[in-house]
Amino acid sequence: xxxxxxxxxxxxxxxxxxxxxxxxxxxxxxxxxxxxxxxxxxxxxxxxxxxxxxxxxxxxxxxxxxxxxxxxxxxxxxxxxxxxxxxxxxxxxxxxxxxxxxxxxxxxxxxxxxxxxxxxxxxxxxxxxxxxxxxxxxxxxxxxxxxxxxxxxxxxxxxxxxxxxxxxxxxxxxxxxxxxxxxxxxxxxxxxxxxxxxxxxxxxxxxxxxxxxxxxxxxxxxxxxxxxxxxxxxxxxxxxxxxxxxxxxxxxxxxxxxxxxxxxxxxxxxxxxxxxxxxxxxxxxxxxxxxxxxxxxxxxxxxxxxxxxxxxxxxxxxxxxxxxxxxxxxxxxxxxxxxxxxxxxxxxxxxxxxxxxxxxxxxxxxxxxxxxxxxxxxxxxxxxxxxxxxxxxxxxxxxxxxxxxxxxxxxxxxxxxxxxxxxxxxxxxxxxxxxxxxxxxxxxxxxxxxxxxxxxxxxxxxxxxxxxxxxxxxxxxxxxxxxxxxxxxxxxxxxxxxxxxxxxxxxxxxxxxxxxxxxxxxxxxxxxxxxxxxxxxxxxxxxxxxxxxxxxxxxxxxxxxxxxxxxxxxxxxxxxxxxxxxxxxxxxxxxxxxxxxxxxxxx
Numbered sequence: 001x002x003x004x005x006x007x008x009x010x011x012x013x014x015x016x017x018x019x020x021x022x023x024x025x026x027x028x029x030x031x032x033x034x035x036x037x038x039x040x041x042x043x044x045x046x047x048x049x050x051x052x053x054x055x056x057x058x059x060x061x062x063x064x065x066x067x068x069x070x071x072x073x074x075x076x077x078x079x080x081x082x083x084x085x086x087x088x089x090x091x092x093x094x095x096x097x098x099x100x101x102x103x104x105x106x107x108x109x110x111x112x113x114x115x116x117x118x119x120x121x122x123x124x125x126x127x128x129x130x131x132x133x134x135x136x137x138x139x140x141x142x143x144x145x146x147x148x149x150x151x152x153x154x155x156x157x158x159x160x161x162x163x164x165x166x167x168x169x170x171x172x173x174x175x176x177x178x179x180x181x182x183x184x185x186x187x188x189x190x191x192x193x194x195x196x197x198x199x200x201x202x203x204x205x206x207x208x209x210x211x212x213x214x215x216x217x218x219x220x221x222x223x224x225x226x227x228x229x230x231x232x233x234x235x236x237x238x239x240x241x242x243x244x245x246x247x248x249x250x251x252x253x254x255x256x257x258x259x260x261x262x263x264x265x266x267x268x269x270x271x272x273x274x275x276x277x278x279x280x281x282x283x284x285x286x287x288x289x290x291x292x293x294x295x296x297x298x299x300x301x302x303x304x305x306x307x308x309x310x311x312x313x314x315x316x317x318x319x320x321x322x323x324x325x326x327x328x329x330x331x332x333x334x335x336x337x338x339x340x341x342x343x344x345x346x347x348x349x350x351x352x353x354x355x356x357x358x359x360x361x362x363x364x365x366x367x368x369x370x371x372x373x374x375x376x377x378x379x380x381x382x383x384x385x386x387x388x389x390x391x392x393x394x395x396x397x398x399x400x401x402x403x404x405x406x407x408x409x410x411x412x413x414x415x416x417x418x419x420x421x422x423x424x425x426x427x428x429x430x431x432x433x434x435x436x437x438x439x440x441x442x443x444x445x446x447x448x449x450x451x452x453x454x455x456x457x458x459x460x461x462x463x464x465x466x467x468x469x470x471x472x473x474x475x476x477x478x479x480x481x482x483x484x485x486x487x488x489x490x491x492x493x494x495x496x497x498x499x500x501x502x503x504x505x506x507x508x509x510x511x512x513x514x515x516x517x518x519x520x521x522x523x524x525x526x527x528x529x530x531x532x533x534x535x536x537x538x539x540x541x542x543x544x545x546x547x548x549x550x551x552x553x554x555x556x557x558x559x560x561x562x563x564x565x566x567x568x569x570x571x572x573x574x575x576x577x578x579x580x581x582x583x584x585x586x587x588x589x590x591x592x593x594x595x596x597x598x599x600x601x602x603x
C-alpha cells in the first residue's frame with residue numbers, strides 16, 4: 001500500500017511507504033550499519049512495503065512475555081482490529097513456544113492473515129506481520145516472512161560489528177531475492193564464490209526424502225545423470241544427515257568425510273567443504289564448495305557459512321522450484337496426509353469391488369471339423385485319366401469328381417468275351433458228340449470266363465468317381481497326377497457335408513474341472529471377427545491331448561451351418577460360461593494356486 005507519510009517505531013495508525021523495488025540490495029545492506037532503533041524502524045518499513053502488508057511488529061521476550069520493541073501498524077490494520085498488537089503478541093508467544101512460524105486468519109476478516117516468524121538464533125525475538133491476501137498465497141508469504149526474520153537476526157547480530165562480512169552476505173541475499181528463480185540461484189553461487197574464494201559452488205535442496213542438486217556454479221540446470229552430480233549430491237546428503245559442516249582435508253577429526261574425499265579426488269580439488277542448511281524438520285538442503293588449493297583458514301569460512309545457514313536456507317527454499325517446496329514443506333505434508341486418507345478410504349472400497357459377483361468365463365481355442373467325412377477311393381489298380389475338382393470346391397451328391405482310364409479294361413473284356421464264345425462252341429460240339437467229360441470241362445471254362453467278364457464290367461462302372469454326398473472337397477489335389485497310376489484302396493478324395501459342423505474346444509487342464517456338458521459357449525472365429533456363434537457343449541472327451549504344445553481336454557459341440565460359412569479347419573476363440581464368481585477370485589485364484597504349488601515344492 002502506498003503512502004505519503006512515514007512513521008516512527010511505536011507509532012499506531014501510521015501510513016507506510018513502499019520501498020524502491022529496484023534498490024532492495026542497498027536498502028537491506030544499508031540498514032545493517034545504523035543504530036539499533038533505526039535498524040528496527042528501517043527494517044519494518046522495508047519489509048512491510050516489500051510484502052504489501054498492512055503492518056508489522058517486532059516482539060522481544062520480557063520475563064517470558066512478548067513485548068513490542070518496534071511497531072508499524074497502518075490505520076487499516078487498526079480498523080480491522082483495535083487490539084491488533086495484542087493479537088500479534090499472542091501469536092508471537094505461540095510461535096516462540098513451538099519454535100516454528102505460524103499463521104492464522106483474523107476473525108471477522110477471513111482474507112486478513114496474521115503471521116509470526118520467530119528468530120532462529122539465540123535472540124529471543126519474533127517478527128509478526130499483518131497481510132491481506134488470498135489463502136493460496138499465505139504459505140509463500142510465510143516463507144518470505146521467515147527469510148526476513150533471518151535477515152533481521154543477522155542485522156541485529158551485526159549491528160555493532162566493524163567488519164562487513166555479514167553485511168556482504170545480507171546484500172548478496174537481497175540481490176538474489178530480487179533476481180529470483182534460476183537467475184537468483186546463479187547469482188547466489190557467484191556471490192558465494194566471491195565471499196569464500198572457492199572455485200565452484202554446488203547447492204542442493206531437499207526434494208521429498210532425497211537430496212537433489214539445484215545449481216552448480218554457472219550451470220542453472222545441472223545434468224543429474226552424470227557421475228559427478230551424483231557424487232556432489234551424495235556429499236551434501238552426508239553433511240545434511242549428520243547436521244554438521246564437513247571438510248576435506250579436515251582440520252577437526254569430527255569433520256572428516258570419506259565421501260568428500262572421494263569428491264575431491266574425482267574433481268581434482270585441493271579442498272572440499274559441505275555446510276547443511278537447516279529446515280523445519282531436519283535439513284532443507286546444503287552447500288558444497290570446492291577449492292583448487294586449500295584456503296588459508298577454511299575453519300573461519302565454515303563458521304561464517306554456518307552462521308548464515310538459516311538465512312541461506314530460507315533463500316534456497318524461496319528460489320527452488322515450487323514442486324520441490326510442496327514435496328518437502330507443510331503443504332507437502334498435507335498432501336501426504338490427504339493421500340494416506342484416500343488410501344485408507346480406497347482399501348474398503350477395493351475390497352467391496354473385489355467381492356462383486358461377475359460372470360466367470362473360461363477361455364478356449366476353437367477348431368471347426370466336419371461331423372462326418374466320406375472317402376472316395378480307387379477300387380482297383382489303374383491309371384488316373386481326368387480330375388474335375390479341386391480341394392475346397394462345393395459338390396453335390398453324384399457329381400463327377402474324376403475319371404479313371406478304362407482302355408486296359410476294355411481290351412481285357414474283349415479278349416475274355418472271345419474266349420467265352422470259343423468255350424461255348426466247344427461245349428456245344430462236345431455235347432453233340434456225346435463226350436460228357438469234355439462238355440463239363442467246357443462248361444466250367446464258360447463259368448470262369450463269365451465271372452471274369454462280370455468283374456471287368458463292374459470295374460467299367462466304377463471308372464467314374466462321383467461325390468457320395470453334398471458337401472465340400474477336403475482333399476484331392478490330383479490334377480498334377482493325371483495319367484499316373486493309382487493303387488487299389490488309395491484315397492483319392494475326401495468329401496465332408498457342410499449343413500452341420502462339429503466344433504472342438506481345447507480347454508486347459510487347470511480349467512476343465514469347471515466345465516460340464518450343457519455349458520453355454522460363445523465362439524468368435526478369426527475369419528468372422530464381427531459375428532458370434534453360440535452353442536452348448538455336448539460331450540467332453542475324457543482323455544487329454546497335446547495341442548499347440550499344451551496339455552488340453554477336447555469338448556465338442558455341433559452347430560448348424562445352413563449358410564455354409566463355416567469351413568473345416570477354421571480357428572477361433574471360445575468363451576465358456578462357468579457361472580458367477582467374485583471379481584477378486586477371478587483375478588487372484590491363479591496367482592494363489594501358483595503360490596500354493598511353490599510352497600508345496602519347497603516346504
